[in-house]
Amino acid sequence: MSKQTIKQLIARHGSKHEKDISRGVRMCEEVWDFEREGRKGFRCFCLEQYVPPGRDRKQLLARLDEFHHSLFGALGGALKVVRAGQDMADRPSLAAEEVLGGFAPRSHLQADYRRFHISGLIQLNFGTEETRAPRSRSGWAGRRLGRIGREMIPAELSQQYAEASSEVDRFISAYNLHLDRFRYPDSAVSFPRGTQLICHWGLRDYMMSLNGARNGLPRQRAILDLMRRVVDGDVPAEVLDDPEVEWDIPGQRIRCPGESWKPVRRQGALRWSKFHKVWQAQRSIDPHTRHGNLIDQKFEEEREISEQKVVGMLTEILASPLAERIGRYIGDEVERDLEPFDIYYRDFETDGLGREVLNYGVEKRYPTAEALNEAITDILVQLGWVEERARWIRSRIRVDNARSAGHAWPPQHDHDLQLLRVRVGRGGCDEINFETFMHELGHCVEGVLSRYEMDYKILWGVPSTAFSEAFAFTFQDRTDQILGRSESGAAAPMMLKRFWEAFEISGPALTEIRFLHWLYDNPEATARQMMRAIRRIGDSLWDEFYARVFGENGHGLMSVYSHILWGDFYLAEYPIGYIIGHQVRQYLRGRSLAQEMETMCAQGDIFPESWMRSVLGEPISVRPLLEDTALALDQLGY
Numbered sequence: 001m002s003k004q005t006i007k008q009l010i011a012r013h014g015s016k017h018e019k020d021i022s023r024g025v026r027m028c029e030e031v032w033d034f035e036r037e038g039r040k041g042f043r044c045f046c047l048e049q050y051v052p053p054g055r056d057r058k059q060l061l062a063r064l065d066e067f068h069h070s071l072f073g074a075l076g077g078a079l080k081v082v083r084a085g086q087d088m089a090d091r092p093s094l095a096a097e098e099v100l101g102g103f104a105p106r107s108h109l110q111a112d113y114r115r116f117h118i119s120g121l122i123q124l125n126f127g128t129e130e131t132r133a134p135r136s137r138s139g140w141a142g143r144r145l146g147r148i149g150r151e152m153i154p155a156e157l158s159q160q161y162a163e164a165s166s167e168v169d170r171f172i173s174a175y176n177l178h179l180d181r182f183r184y185p186d187s188a189v190s191f192p193r194g195t196q197l198i199c200h201w202g203l204r205d206y207m208m209s210l211n212g213a214r215n216g217l218p219r220q221r222a223i224l225d226l227m228r229r230v231v232d233g234d235v236p237a238e239v240l241d242d243p244e245v246e247w248d249i250p251g252q253r254i255r256c257p258g259e260s261w262k263p264v265r266r267q268g269a270l271r272w273s274k275f276h277k278v279w280q281a282q283r284s285i286d287p288h289t290r291h292g293n294l295i296d297q298k299f300e301e302e303r304e305i306s307e308q309k310v311v312g313m314l315t316e317i318l319a320s321p322l323a324e325r326i327g328r329y330i331g332d333e334v335e336r337d338l339e340p341f342d343i344y345y346r347d348f349e350t351d352g353l354g355r356e357v358l359n360y361g362v363e364k365r366y367p368t369a370e371a372l373n374e375a376i377t378d379i380l381v382q383l384g385w386v387e388e389r390a391r392w393i394r395s396r397i398r399v400d401n402a403r404s405a406g407h408a409w410p411p412q413h414d415h416d417l418q419l420l421r422v423r424v425g426r427g428g429c430d431e432i433n434f435e436t437f438m439h440e441l442g443h444c445v446e447g448v449l450s451r452y453e454m455d456y457k458i459l460w461g462v463p464s465t466a467f468s469e470a471f472a473f474t475f476q477d478r479t480d481q482i483l484g485r486s487e488s489g490a491a492a493p494m495m496l497k498r499f500w501e502a503f504e505i506s507g508p509a510l511t512e513i514r515f516l517h518w519l520y521d522n523p524e525a526t527a528r529q530m531m532r533a534i535r536r537i538g539d540s541l542w543d544e545f546y547a548r549v550f551g552e553n554g555h556g557l558m559s560v561y562s563h564i565l566w567g568d569f570y571l572a573e574y575p576i577g578y579i580i581g582h583q584v585r586q587y588l589r590g591r592s593l594a595q596e597m598e599t600m601c602a603q604g605d606i607f608p609e610s611w612m613r614s615v616l617g618e619p620i621s622v623r624p625l626l627e628d629t630a631l632a633l634d635q636l637g638y
């Protein structure tokens with residue numbers, strides 16, 4: 001049947017287009033609804049809608065670029081409004097937000113594209129199985145457009161997924177532990193009133209802030225033990241997010257207000273029962289995706305870096321003998337043997353001397369989100385942009401006070417703004433949050449430069465989140481410069497920090513990858529089995545890569561990251577971001593950040609390796625990170 005169609009098309013357009021015609025007809029066949037539209041309908045459609053390569057095809061490309069961008073972008077813009085109540089701190093928190101925030105405006109788009117033949121039109125003219133990099137800008141745009149319409153996830157399945165995932169979201173943001181309400185096995189341990197920490201971010205950061213504090217070590221150990229209890233389900237559900245409930249950990253009992261002590265019931269696999277729902281939703285989506293499973297979908301389709309390459313890079317970092325050398329450096333700084341939580345050690349830049357004290361208040365300088373917004377022009381000028389350009393970039397960014405720690409949300413269409421969310425307390429933006437602001441500003445400047453002026457809208461953005469992280473870290477590095485601290489001369493310790501961040505997160509990322517394989521090997525797994533499996537997988541990874549530096553007991557740290565519960569298989573994005581980030585940083589050394597970033601961002605969303613080669617002239621590689629770390633260790637004498 002399609003042979004007949006191909007023949008007719010060749011007769012009409014000439015045999016020089018034979019290859020392209022059979023490509024188009026084959027790709028269109030895959031997305032055509034034969035039951036509804038019939039074979040004859042298919043033939044007529046192909047005959048009418050096939051456009052041979054050349055000027056006409058380019059016109060069609062421009063038209064579809066405009067068409068898809070306006071629809072997809074408008075729905076993406078709507079999503080910002082949908083989520084506003086949950087994301088922005090300066091709004092009343094209405095109970096209705098739970099309902100509103102769960103709405104998924106894009107869930108019907110794929111089905112509509114099929115129904116109205118948009119998918120057919122795109123696949124007939126731009127669909128391809130080709131994996132080699134295109135050679136022209138229009139080639140890239142056509143390739144990216146060709147990805148649209150191939151998959152069709154039934155709307156009810158994406159809705160189910162959205163519901164499950166927003167339930168996990170709420171669960172994670174309410175996983176607050178009130179450390180001042182607990183009694184610890186070590187009776188010397190206590191925490192100040194109101195110490196409320198979210199798992200795992202809050203626990204981790206607070207634990208690390210105790211380095212060098214009076215009675216710090218016993219408290220760090222107590223928090224480490226809490227993390228282990230989270231992983232193993234040894235926390236009673238009653239204490240979550242409730243400042244009234246007391247928990248006597250060694251006595252294994254709890255007390256609710258107005259009641260007497262009663263024995264503890266552990267929460268068991270509660271975290272994993274939340275994950276279980278998302279996972280079930282994911283499994284029902286799988287058969288409708290191109291690769292049929294989340295692992296290949298993530299690596300081949302989204303990241304476009306093979307699993308083999310990513311696992312190879314993570315392993316190279318984890319197995320590197322540089323870790324032992326940095327371990328010795330940290331040991332000397334903290335004057336004790338390393339403990340498992342030292343994988344989160346970040347105090348490198350102070351080098352034990354403390355940071356230079358500023359002679360003004362950061363909170364006073366940036367009292368509100370608006371003040372931060374205003375400051376962007378000046379910051380960009382300090383980073384090398386000319387004022388007019390800096391002002392234009394600023395005009396595309398809006399800073400909001402965030403409920404969460406901070407995030408950036410790129411513009412979805414020409415009339416939309418780049419959003420920067422950061423926590424601004426009542427007294428203003430403190431130094432820690434200002435560093436987050438700088439990080440998010442890096443995302444935002446990338447978001448602006450890689451979008452509004454792009455030649456094709458389908459190429460908006462960068463190849464993946466990891467690339468955006470590269471710019472975010474580059475900006476974050478300049479925090480001290482912007483705050484007015486003099487060059488600290490701490491370049492070598494900072495380099496150790498870069499490696500240590502990558503070394504720490506590579507473990508959970510690899511744990512997550514192995515855990516996903518286990519999930520596909522055990523499709524009937526219960527929440528309880530999941531909880532045990534990830535602990536087992538994480539422990540074996542600890543033995544393999546971390547025990548040599550921190551000792552044999554890993555306390556489940558590999559599996560504590562809350563990200564895993566979201567089920568979007570995200571963690572590897574961080575180490576890939578650090579790796580690419582370091583390559584970009586190394587390249588920028590001695591060059592102008594402003595100038596280079598403009599050129600880099602103009603590449604748009606092409607293949608990661610093509611981006612790297614065309615911008616930096618080298619493939620994605622761990623080598624620069626390892627080499628620079630070794631150099632820094634030599635300088636420091638470790």
Ligand SMILES: [Zn+2]
Binds near residue numbers: 439443469472
């Ligand atoms: Zn980031």
